[in-house]
Amino acid sequence: MIEDLAKNLIHLKKNFVNTYDGKSQIQEVIPQSTSDLFPIPQQNLELLHQFATMNPIYYNSFKETVGGTVCIVYEGDINKYWLNSIQYGTSHAPFSPTWMMSAYVAVLLSKEIGFQEIIDIGSGDGRIAFCAKVLNLESYSIEIDDMLVKLQNQLTTPLNFHPYCSDATTFDYSSLNLSNPVFFIGGLAQMGGVELASGVFEKVKLISNLKNIGWVFAGTYSQKYSADPKNHAGWGTLIDKNNLKSIQTIALPTAWTFHESDETPYIFTQSFD
Amino acid sequence: MSSFDDISQMFHFEYDKLVNLINSASTQSDLSLHDIVETYYQIMNMSSMITMLKQQLGSNDHKSLFGEIIESEKLISEKFNHIIHPQILQNLEKSIQETTKNLQSNSSEQKSKEEIESDAKLYEELRKKMSTKEFVEQYGKELSDD
Numbered sequence: 001m002i003e004d005l006a007k008n009l010i011h012l013k014k015n016f017v018n019t020y021d022g023k024s025q026i027q028e029v030i031p032q033s034t035s036d037l038f039p040i041p042q043q044n045l046e047l048l049h050q051f052a053t054m055n056p057i058y059y060n061s062f063k064e065t066v067g068g069t070v071c072i073v074y075e076g077d078i079n080k081y082w083l084n085s086i087q088y089g090t091s092h093a094p095f096s097p098t099w100m101m102s103a104y105v106a107v108l109l110s111k112e113i114g115f116q117e118i119i120d121i122g123s124g125d126g127r128i129a130f131c132a133k134v135l136n137l138e139s140y141s142i143e144i145d146d147m148l149v150k151l152q153n154q155l156t157t158p159l160n161f162h163p164y165c166s167d168a169t170t171f172d173y174s175s176l177n178l179s180n181p182v183f184f185i186g187g188l189a190q191m192g193g194v195e196l197a198s199g200v201f202e203k204v205k206l207i208s209n210l211k212n213i214g215w216v217f218a219g220t221y222s223q224k225y226s227a228d229p230k231n232h233a234g235w236g237t238l239i240d241k242n243n244l245k246s247i248q249t250i251a252l253p254t255a256w257t258f259h260e261s262d263e264t265p266y267i268f269t270q271s272f273d
Numbered sequence: 274m275s276s277f278d279d280i281s282q283m284f285h286f287e288y289d290k291l292v293n294l295i296n297s298a299s300t301q302s303d304l305s306l307h308d309i310v311e312t313y314y315q316i317m318n319m320s321s322m323i324t325m326l327k328q329q330l331g332s333n334d335h336k337s338l339f340g341e342i343i344e345s346e347k348l349i350s351e352k353f354n355h356i357i358h359p360q361i362l363q364n365l366e367k368s369i370q371e372t373t374k375n376l377q378s379n380s381s382e383q384k385s386k387e388e389i390e391s392d393a394k395l396y397e398e399l400r401k402k403m404s405t406k407e408f409v410e411q412y413g414k415e416l417s418d419d
Contacts, residue, residue, distance in 0.1 A: 023390045060386050077389050079396040080380040083373065086403075 001039075002109050006250050008037045009101050010263055013253040015067035024060070024075035026255040028052075028099045032063065032070045040104070047134045047158060048100045054155055055125060057081070057097075078255075084147045093187035093196075095124045095148060098218070098264065100131070102252035106184070106216065106266050107131040109250060113268065115182035115214050120161075121168045121200055122186025126152040129161035140176055142168045169199025174207050182214030182268075189234030190225040193217065201242055212270055215244060218254070219265040233265045244269040281338045284322060288345055291319050295348060298357050302364060306405045309361055313412055316353055319345055354416055362413065365406045372399045 016029050030048050031038045038045075049072060052058055058076040065071070081095045098106070107118060107128060118132035123141040125148060132139035141163045143149050152163035164171065183200060187193040197217070204213060219233020230236025232246065239246065247270055251263040294312045298304055304312070323342055330339055376395060384392070 023393075025393050025396075059384075059389055075386075077393060079376075079393060082396070083376055083380065083399075 002105060002112060003250065005038065005040075005108070006105050006252055009099075009105060009253060010251060012037075012066055012069060012071070013099075013258075013263070016071075016073075017258065019064075019066065020073070022073075022075055024077065026057070026076045026078060026097065027073060027258065028101070028253070028255070029064070029066055029071040029073050030100055032072055035069060037069060044104070044134050048104060048131070050158055051127065051130050051155060052100055054157070056151065056154065057125060081145070081148060081151075085145055093122065093191040093193065095145070096254070096256045097124050097127060098252065098254040100127055102254060102264075102266075103127045103131045104134065105252055106250070107135050107137065109248065109268065110182045110214065110216070111135050111137055113182075113214065113247060113270075114180065116180040117176070117178050117182070119173070119176070119178070119181055119183045120186070121183055122196060123152070123163070123184075124148055124186060126155060126161055126163055128184050129163075130155065130159060133159035133161050140164065142166055142171055144168065168196060169203065171200075171203060173204050178207070178210060180212070181210070182216060184216045186218070188218060188220050188225065189228065189238065190220070193234075194238050197238060212272060214247075215269045215271070217267045217269070219249075219267055221262055221265070222260065232267055235267055239267075239269055242271065244271050277335065277338075280326070281335070284326065284338060284341060287315070287319055287322065288341055291315050291345065291348065295353055295357065298361065299352070302360075304361065304364075306401055309365075309405055310408065312361075313409065316349055316412075320349060323349075358409070358413060358416075362406070362409050365402060365409060369399065369402050369406060372402065 034042045052074045058074045060075040064073050118139040120129040120141045123143045126141040129139040129141035139161045144167050149165035185197045217235045228234045228236040247268040249265050249267045254264040
């Protein structure tokens with residue numbers, strides 16, 4: 001069911017790309033109502049729309065039927081966040097969001113695998129952590145950029161996804177009392193993601209009672225980036241080095257693949273210590 | 274192309290192109306990003322040709338070509354690497370600072386859809402400048418590694 005949902009979302013994105021003639025820096029669609037193609041509870045869809053509507057990165061929205069599905073198109077701009085991140089040199093990778101629907105599907109898969117807590121590392125506007133709350137999971141959102149954390153704090157009114165302004169490689173994860181967590185690592189392997197993930201691994205290893213921890217990586221097969229000799233869309237060497245077992249990979253649309261034919265592969269892995 | 278005359282002719286053509294680009298770079302403080310990249314590519318192209326030809330030619334062979342090779346080396350080393358390259362880098366840094374400052378000064382204002390989309394072009398321009406600066410810095414790094 002989740003795989004079908006992901007495929008339908010990719011199909012929706014491809015249809016949208018073919019018809020979209022706006023000029024916004026980022027754009028995405030969210031179906032307006034539950035349907036056979038998108039069998040998502042209506043109340044959950046409404047929460048996704050609420051997040052997008054409240055989110056200041058979006059400056060325009062309108063209704064459009066895309067490939068037979070009535071959607072709301074959200075147009076946005078994240079340039080000022082990029083400018084802030086380069087000014088202070090605080091971010092490992094500039095903020096670029098996954099689609100809301102992709103965040104929802106990725107969290108849905110995490111829930112199906114059996115994880116109970118989502119920790120979104122390099123969380124941007126906090127959408128993955130927000131989706132975890134929509135799906136009744138506990139969530140924590142770790143972001144180093146204060147401007148983005150300020151933005152997240154504006155979005156916690158319906159559901160508190162616990163934003164923390166902190167360097168994820170020095171954060172004390174034991175303070176969260178985790179039991180069955182999955183960590184989403186923001187940023188591609190080639191854009192500082194490996195360094196970020198390695199730092200988080202070291203901190204999480206210090207929590208002795210945590211077993212079978214999940215790790216989700218956003219990968220790329222784009223030839224713009226150097227390939228990893230052990231593949232896994234850039235993450236193979238890190239997966240191997242940390243003795244992680246690959247569970248599943250699911251492709252989903254993101255802001256940074258909007259104009260590309262390949263979507264972003266999300267690689268779900270787990271440690272077995 | 275294999276005969277000596279062909280090689281000599283090609284080198285002469287590329288040398289003239291290099292001289293024009295260097296002259297233009299030394300007189301204009303506001304070189305376009307396209308011109309900057311073209312100049313560096315020509316420098317790199319000429320440097321590779323010089324290395325290859327020097328391995329193949331003795332100083333007593335083909336004196337006229339050898340003389341032009343030495344001239345080119347001198348132009349790249351003395352004029353471009355020591356004077357023009359630092360100037361280009363300095364101008365790029367200054368331009369990036371100015372654009373950044375302008376964008377920061379108006380980033381908190383409430384804007385219309387049209388204004389946001391118009392500003393996006395300035396951000397795109399800034400990204401291009403930063404990417405060109407990285408390219409130029411990489412050239413400088415390779416110089417210092419040699």
